[in-house]
Structure formats: structure tokens, C-alpha cells
Amino acid sequence: MDKRTQIFEAALKLFVEFGFHGTPTSKIAQEAGVANGTLFHYFPTKDDLIIALFKETKGKMIEYVAENSVIENTLKGILKGQYLSTLYWAMDNKLEFRFVEQFKTSPYLTMIASEEMEKHLKPLFEMLNKGIDDKIIKPLPLDLMLSLISSHTYGLNNYLVNNDFSKAKQHQIISDTFELIWEMISLKSVE
Numbered sequence: 001m002d003k004r005t006q007i008f009e010a011a012l013k014l015f016v017e018f019g020f021h022g023t024p025t026s027k028i029a030q031e032a033g034v035a036n037g038t039l040f041h042y043f044p045t046k047d048d049l050i051i052a053l054f055k056e057t058k059g060k061m062i063e064y065v066a067e068n069s070v071i072e073n074t075l076k077g078i079l080k081g082q083y084l085s086t087l088y089w090a091m092d093n094k095l096e097f098r099f100v101e102q103f104k105t106s107p108y109l110t111m112i113a114s115e116e117m118e119k120h121l122k123p124l125f126e127m128l129n130k131g132i133d134d135k136i137i138k139p140l141p142l143d144l145m146l147s148l149i150s151s152h153t154y155g156l157n158n159y160l161v162n163n164d165f166s167k168a169k170q171h172q173i174i175s176d177t178f179e180l181i182w183e184m185i186s187l188k189s190v191e
Helices: 003-018 025-032 036-042 046-068 075-092 094-104 107-111 114-133 142-161 167-185
Strands: none
Touching: 003 025, 003 036, 003 046, 003 094, 025 036, 025 046, 046 075, 046 094, 046 107, 075 094, 075 114, 075 142, 075 167, 094 107, 094 142, 114 142, 142 167
16 A cells, blocks of 8 residues: 555545544654654645545545446436435445545535536536426426435435444435435426
């Protein structure tokens, strides 16, 4: 394993356990088994490390969702595929998903260029806008819809992590709870 990966793995573990401000870079270097200078060679500041770790982790999640979403021709089917894939990834990557959640509720989010965040959200927003135009989903502000879906996703993930369900039971709960989101945003029962 290369040193950058060692640093990422150590930082991920420590940030989730102790938070961003409770994790000094010296502790990350020690956990990674590298010198402080090595850490700073890869990441000049702790902020740079946190942002790079977020981009790397979020990129892996986006890639997984893109590769594993069941694509159907309906808006509901596409959204459900993305929702299921996101939560399946979260169940298999608990630390990474917790880190993404931490990051998204931290001031570090403002350090990511708005263009970069918009690039990731653009396909979802286009899909939701089309659903609004086609009178499939409610004409809610897109940022409100994103907030409702994200809150639901993070909340369900926490519920699943805190309960000892079988994988089959987890998948059933995830599938069932998508229906709650759909009922919340859809205008009518459109399949």
C-alpha cells in the first residue's frame, strides 16, 4: 500500500472517531506509520487532506452508484436505483459514508468549489426538473428536495448501522423506505 493510501486510511478512521478538529495531523501520521513530513509532502495542510479525502471518497461512492444503479425508463425506477445503490454502498463502506456525512455538515463543504458540487448534482437536478415538468413530482425547490432525500438517506443509514439486521433485512428496509420518499415527492402514484 502506498503512503498516500496509508494516510487516507488513517485519516478516515481518526476523523470519524474523533472529528476533524479532534484529530491532529501528528496523530494521523502516527496511525499511518509515516513521518509528519511525509504527510505534509502529500497534503500541505490538514484542510487539504480533509478535502482530498472527501473528493476521493465521494468519487468512489458516485462511481459505485453509477455502475450499480438499476436503470429503468421511469423517473421512479431511476431514483430508486440510485437510492438503493447509495445505501448498499453505505452498508459496505460504513466509515467512508460516515465521513461523507460528517463532511457535508461541516464548514469544509464551503471549501469545495461550487462548480464542482454543481457538476455532481446537475444530472439529479435535471432529472428532478424533468419530473416536475412532466407533472410526476411536486414542484418543490430542488435544494429542498435534495435536502429531504439526503436527510432521509443519512437517517436511514444511521438506523441500519445501529441495528443488527441481516443483509436481506437491510435491503428490504432500504427498498421499503424508498417508497416513503417517493410518496413525499410524487404528485400521484406514477410507476
